[in-house]
Amino acid sequence: GQQLNQSPQSMFIQEGEDVSMNCTSSSIFNTWLWYKQDPGEGPVLLIALYKAGELTSNGRLTAQFGITRKDSFLNISASIPSDVGIYFCAGQSAPGSARQLTFGSGTQLTVLP
Amino acid sequence: NAGVTQTPKFQVLKTGQSMTLQCAQDMNHNSMYWYRQDPGMGLRLIYYSASEGTTDKGEVPNGYNVSRLNKREFSLRLESAAPSQTSVYFCASLVGWYEETQYFGPGTRLLVL
Numbered sequence: 047g048q049q050l051n052q053s054p055q056s057m058f059i060q061e062g063e064d065v066s067m068n069c070t071s072s073s074i075f076n077t078w079l080w081y082k083q084d085p086g087e088g089p090v091l092l093i094a095l096y097k098a099g100e101l102t103s104n105g106r107l108t109a110q111f112g113i114t115r116k117d118s119f120l121n122i123s124a125s126i127p128s129d130v131g132i133y134f135c136a137g138q139s140a141p142g143s144a145r146q147l148t149f150g151s152g153t154q155l156t157v158l159p
Numbered sequence: 160n161a162g163v164t165q166t167p168k169f170q171v172l173k174t175g176q177s178m179t180l181q182c183a184q185d186m187n188h189n190s191m192y193w194y195r196q197d198p199g200m201g202l203r204l205i206y207y208s209a210s211e212g213t214t215d216k217g218e219v220p221n222g223y224n225v226s227r228l229n230k231r232e233f234s235l236r237l238e239s240a241a242p243s244q245t246s247v248y249f250c251a252s253l254v255g256w257y258e259e260t261q262y263f264g265p266g267t268r269l270l271v272l
Contacts, residue, residue, distance in 0.1 A: 055199070079260075088163070088249050088263030089202070134201060147261065149201035 052135055052150030059125055060158050067133060067153045068119040075137030075148075078111050078118040083132045083152075092133075093120070125157050161185055163264035165250050171270045172240045180235040180267050182250030190253050191233035192217075192261065193225060195246040202249065208233055240271045 052069045059065055069078070077096055081089035093104050095111035095118060102109055108121045118137075122129055135150040166181045184191065189210045194202040194217075204217030208227040222244060224236045233252075237244060247268050251261040 050201075052201075086265070088251070088265050090263070091260050094260065147204070149203070151199055151201040 050135060050137060050148055050150040052153060054153060055151070056154040056156070058156045058158060061125060061127060063125055065122040065125055065129070065155060066119060067135075067155075068117060069135035069137070069150045070117045071137055071148075072116070073137075073139065074115040075139055076115070077138035078109070079136040079138070079147075080107075080109050080118070080120045081134045081136060083134065085131070089134055122155075125155075127157050127159065130155060130157050163250055163252055163262050165248075165264040165267050167267060168265070169268045171272065172237075173272050174241060176240050177236070177238050178240065178269075179237075180248055180250075180269075181232070182234065182264060183232045184250075184252040184262070185231065186252060186254075186262065187230070188252035188254050188262070189230070191227065192251040192253075193223070193233070193235045194249045194251065195219065195244075196249060196266075197246050205235065205248075240269075242271045245269060245271045 050069050050071050079094050080092045082092050083089045093102050093109040098111055098115050099113050100111040106123045110119055132152040132154050134152050137148050163184045192207040193205040196202050203219050205219055205223050206217055206225040208214045211230045214225050226234045247266045249266050250264040253261045
């Protein structure tokens with residue numbers, strides 16, 4: 047099946063620093079999604095990207111849909127303690143194809159005070 | 160609005176025992192999903208139901224069965240639990256084929272001894 051390579055696997059950063067993580071795929075995706083999972087909770091959608099080259103922001107979060115449609119990145123600016131959690135990318139290969147949502151393995155983010 | 164709810168939150172089983180994980184959503188969504196999450200592997204789709212009355216296999220369906228009881232409820236059954244099924248199980252729902260935003264429940268943590 048399709049695979050997403052998400053990196054880094056984990057990050058330890060100081061509060062106030064910027065964070066960058068990315069996902070790459072061997073296959074083309076039509077939609078890229080970024081989720082955050084807090085401990086003991088289910089993933090929550092942060093940003094959805096629908097068009098190659100699209101750059102979308104949500105507060106301190108910015109994500110881009112790569113031009114090749116095979117990659118995406120997520121940036122978090124001025125990190126705060128509540129940014130701690132696991133961040134997942136997910137790709138959808140076909141519009142309206144609900145089952146084709148493939149998840150990356152996650153980036154565990156730790157923010158040090 | 161409770162969103163997506165799952166029961167139980169935790170369960171310990173012995174090898175060979177059976178159990179059913181329950182999921183319900185009150186958002187009038189058409190599609191529902193079951194995922195499992197294992198360390199370092201992200202979320203993998205077990206089964207999904209595009210609409211009431213239909214179910215389809217995902218990436219890792221072996222050892223599981225599902226029932227879409229009505230539009231609100233989607234259950235996952237383990238007929239004969241195995242240690243390899245130790246995992247965190249998430250249920251999700253979304254409005255329809257044209258909508259990519261999946262809403263996740265809080266998860267069920269299952270340990271099979």
